C-alpha cells in the first residue's frame with residue numbers, strides 16, 4: 393500500500409531562527425511524538441537542514457527533504473551542494489524538477505535525469521515534480537507534457553530504483569496563484585500519471601508509488617483534493633509556512649484511505 397504524505401516546501405522563506413520556530417510550532421501542534429498515519433516531510437532551505445533534522449529525527453513519521461541538489465557528487469562547482477552532502481546529514485529526500493527550478497534556473501529534463509541519478513546514488517528519495525503551464529492546459533496538451541517529463545526525467549531508472557521515488561503533480565498555473573486544479577482535474581492527471589507508470593514499471597509499481605498534488609492547497613480545500621482516489625497527499629508551498637494551516641492540511645488526509653509503507 394502506498395504512503396500518504398503531506399510535504400511542506402518552504403522555498404526560499406524564513407531565516408534559520410524562524411525555521412526552527414516553525415518546526416517547533418509544527419511539532420507542538422502535531423504532537424511531538426506524532427504517530428499519525430500520514431507521513432510528514434519538511435523541506436526547509438539548505439541553511440536550516442541541520443537544525444530541522446535535529447528537531448525531528450526522533451519522530452519516525454516525519455522526514456526532511458532538501459529542495460535541490462547538484463548532479464555531480466563533488467568537484468569545482470562553487471556554491472553548489474551535492475546529494476551526498478545532504479544525505480550525510482541524515483536527510484531522506486530531495487525535491488527535484490520543481491517548476492521554479494525549471495523556469496528560473498533553466499533545469500531541463502536531461503539535467504533532472506542526472507540529478508535523479510545523483511539522489512538515488514546517495515540514498516535520497518527524489519520527490520520528482522511535473523506539471524504543465526497554462527498554455528499547455530488550454531491547448532489540451534497537459535497529459536502529453538507531464539508524461540514526457542516523466543519519461544525524460546525519471547523513466548531511465550530501474551524498477552528497483554523507481555521504488556524510491558515520490559511523484560508530485562503541480563500544475564504551474566496553480567502554484568502560488570490561489571487557483572487550484574479542481575479535484576477532478578487533479579484526479580484525472582494523477583490517474584494518467586499512474587497509468588503511465590504502469591506502462592513502464594507494471595501495475596504493482598503504479599499502485600505503490602505515492603503521487604502528491606501541489607498548487608495552492610490550503611486548509612479549506614485539502615480534504616476534497618485528498619479524497620480523490622489517486623491523490624496520495626500534497627506538496628504544500630505557502631500554507632506550509634503557517635503551522636496551524638500546515639497541521640490542519642496534514643489532518644485533512646482521510647485516515648480511511650489506506651495504510652502506509654516505509655519511506
Ligand SMILES: O=C[C@H](O)COP(=O)(O)O
Pocket residue numbers: 401490562566567568569570606607608609627628629630631
Ligand atoms: O512546492 C510547492 C508548490 O509549488 C505549491 O506552492 P503553493 O502551495 O504556494 O501554491
